[in-house]
Amino acid sequence: MPRTKKKQTDKNFFTDVFDVARLIPVGRVTSYGAIGQYLGLKSSARMVGWAMHGCPKDVPAHRVVNSKGLLTGKHHFNPPEKMERLLKKEGVKVVNDKIVAFNEVFWNPSTDLELNETKPRKKRPKTG
DNA sequence: AATCTGACGGGCA
């Protein structure tokens, strides 16, 4: 939604990233690129991760990792260990700062969200 | 204003 003639990147970009991140279900994770792609930034995954720089507490940044499932952003948490700690707490296995079964816990906003949350989403990839 | 940086991602060797 075109706010005004002004730069659209005023802060919408940030808020958008945060908004999507907040949509990440518990026990699931996503990648910066996935969020970026959902927002249309696709090739600007850096922007997404970088945007997390100002990620408020309301945003589960710990559920966001790089496309390899690596907890690359753990260094930015208050206690870096908090990231995997939170993930493990939510059921996400983490070993060596890496998400276990990343392909299973991976959550794609562009596909899993697909703008129809009101509908009973289809089968899940089965958590286990 | 120009330059360097950054919580990334994909392609090629």
Next chain:
DNA sequence: GTGCCCGCCAGAT
């Protein structure tokens, strides 16, 4: 499968 290079775009110095 791993390692290196480029692109991407906005912020900070």
